[in-house]
Amino acid sequence: VGIDFSHQEFDLTFGQGDSAYVEGVNNPFFGFAWEYQRNVGEKQQSDFSGLLKLSRDYYINELQGRLQFNSQSTFSTEFYTNEELVIYRRHLPMRYFQSLLGFSLDKTFFTVFNFQFQDEIQYRYYWQSTEEFPNYWRNHIYLCGNFFGLALSRVSLLYDWEKKQHPTAHDYDYDDQRWGIQFYHSWGWHSNTTLWIQHRQMDYSSLVPDSTYHNDFRQESLFLTMRQNLGGALVAKLNAEFDWRFYKLSNSFTPNFQYYRLEPMLVYEFNSQFSLGCGMLYEMKKYQYERENVNFGLEPEDYHIYGLVIDIDYFNLKGIILSFSHTFSLTRYPGSPTGNIPGLSLYTDRNENNTMLYFSWQALKSVEINLVAHYDNDRDVEIEHNDSRSSLFTLDVAYKF
Incomplete structure (x- = not known):
């Protein structure tokens, strides 16, 4: 309630x-929620849950299921599903049914290499499909290889692919691919650094080259997370993000840009349960595009x-x-x-x-x-x-x- x-x-x-x-x-x-779990030793684990939520404005019914099989301690597979029905009483287009099926695999070789695979298929059906809320199919595949080195280090190679298709709104169809490499190293007690470099390629398969709001683009990104113990209960943290996006056709609606975000913070950890942090934030976005392509509207x-x-x-x-x-x-x-x-x-x-x-x-x-x-x-x-x-x-x- x-x-x-x-x-x-x-x-x-x-x-x-x-x-x-x-x-x-x-x-x-x-609302009413339920959950059921059943384990057969360490080799098989399963859990199922459901949610029913009623209100003046909406109705939500959700069912989830997961079945995991473990073979020894180095290999596991998992099947899962999520079924969802959402009805907004006052907004007819926001009434839909959604089904998601997924499979994942995790395998470790000789304690020095770990391989992960995940595949999801999702379908969403609207009671009244419109251009703003079109029905769609979505397929998402994730691959990751982790190499474990000496001195608490890890190098990860990542690939992420998402394809979305709309039966009646092909202009929104796309292929989104991301390749990345991640470096992790622990420097000691409460001190570590993670560096993630990513390349992204977005392709709208059904768009004409001069589309106004959607254009193919590539993006280069760098993410940095640092945590350094300064002695006692004082810890320094840093979260940073750097993005460079380049559109196939750069204009005032889809301009190339550079984006930077830095958030350094000092955290005082009174104990393992209570912490207080104070930090700064800097964010910058700079656009680049062909001015002669501006036909109407204000420039970004x-x-x-x-x-x-x-x-x-x-x-x-x-x-x-x-x-x-x-x-x-x-x-x-x-x-x-x-x-x-x-x-x-x-x-x-x-x-x-x-x-x-x-x-x-x-x-x-x-x-x-x-x-x-x-x-x-x-x-x-x-x-x-x-x-x-x-x-x-x-x-x-x-x-x-």
Whole structure:
């Protein structure tokens, strides 16, 4: 039993006029979930689960099943399925049935090499298929080879392929392929580094070369994650992402771009259950495209984001989990002409506060309380009455028997 609550408020301005738009939704719901597990020693494991969720706005029915076979300790196979029926009462196109079938394999050779394979086939059928919500088939294949070296090191070769086909909307058909190599090394207690280099190729098989919103592209990416113990309870962390995307036809709708994101953080770990982190955020996106291909509309603008981040994580053996995150960020468009066009609200400098909260409590042996909350306050620093605020809140109380 629980409730979903959302509240959105926008201050809008254009020319000499301004207005406010407020939308609020509260949606109480009732749900029932079940789970069954059966193990035959260590060689066979199976579990099945189901969920039924009823509310004023939607109806969800979900069934899941998994069957795993283990041969010795170095080889395992798994078959799994997920069947889902979703009906939104007030929005006819958002009524669909979805079926997913999957198979995975995991094999280790001589403790120095591990091979993983996964294949998923998914079909989604809408009661009223439209261009925005078309029926589709999806096939996803994942391959990974892990090489284990000395001194807690690992090198992984990865391949990821996804194909999506729409029976009545072929313009959305695509092949998405990703090749990657990942390096991992542990430097000691609470200290490690992961470097991931990825090449991505996206092909829209049915599009004409000058399509407006979809174009074939390739993308080069680099992801870096670092954790370094500084002594005692103090830990330094770094998450970084670098992307370079190149479209077959670069224009104002699908422009080439460079994207960088850096998030360094200092974390004080009071103990294994409680930590407090404080860090910084820098994000940048720079576009490149042929200006002569711009026919209408405003051109995309480069931007920079500077921010401060606070994270709090806590859990204990009594069943309490708390995760809190707050980000204050400044978004700046250094080359935007918006400031020279009175009343135009695109690409203006903004200040934003974003708060996320997750709380779970096993209040009694058979009673669990879960809460998820999100608040966003986005303020325009150049134009009055061009702000937005949104709140999302979900609370559910579960009784287990």
